[in-house]
Amino acid sequence: MVKKRQKKAKAASKSSFSMKAAVVIGVILIGFLLLTGGKEKPQAEVASPQGAGKQLVLGLYPVLDKPSTQEPGKVKIVEFFSFYCDHCYRFNAIKHQLENKYGDALEFKLVPIVWGKQSIKTVEAYILAERYGKGREMADAMFKARFEKGLDIGDVNVLVALGRQIGLGEDFEKKLKSGAANREALNNIRLAQEYGVEETPTLIINGNIMVNPHPTGDDVVAMAQNLDVIIQRLLS
DSSP states (O other): OOBOOOOOOOOOSSHHHHHHHHHHHHHHHHHHHHHHTTOOOOEEEOOOOTTOOTTOOOOEEEBOSSOOOOBTTBEEEEEEEOTTOHHHHHHHHHHHHHHHHHGGGEEEEEEEOOOTTSOTHHHHHHHHHHHTTOHHHHHHHHHHHHHTSOOOTTSHHHHHHHHHHTTOOHHHHHHHHHTTTHHHHHHHHHHHHHTTOOBSSEEEETTTEEEOSGGGTTOHHHHHHHHHHHHHHHHO
């Protein structure tokens, strides 16, 4: 999985050092609570519906300070993902299952991004394909090329070939090579930063509920099960 989140963990060699560290942390936390008035970030509690399996790893998901886009009988999900991300590749297949299950009640908007030195041409290729009504086909083709065929999807010639496979022609090739979608691709990255996305995939449900693999220990299947429960709750 491609993640920007970094974890720092240092084991103390002596018990006395651990005790001193705990005291310092305690003092810091108390000071923080005094400054913030003990307020916690709002959370969306997810309860398991009747009949749900005990294997579900349910928990709390942050509610962002963003306006809700909720509509009766509809769940809208914005998915930030990377074509280089193996967790995103795994979730891609599960996402199709959820779409088949909920039909028109579930709406996904795909927002590809890149981390670090990953090629932004992958994002541009998806944006251009989407303009031609081939976004989903291009996304599936890029995931398959990367994780099943081991191809370099950062290579423009590879992306052009994938485009041809799904019916995109010379206009797609010309625009991809000229960088016609570069500004929109950069806007995707800015939008991810605006939402505080730190790992992929990250899902924003109805405008303000954030779901990603972190609360389930980076288990994408468990994350998808949680997502299924959240969708059920929102549609009930």
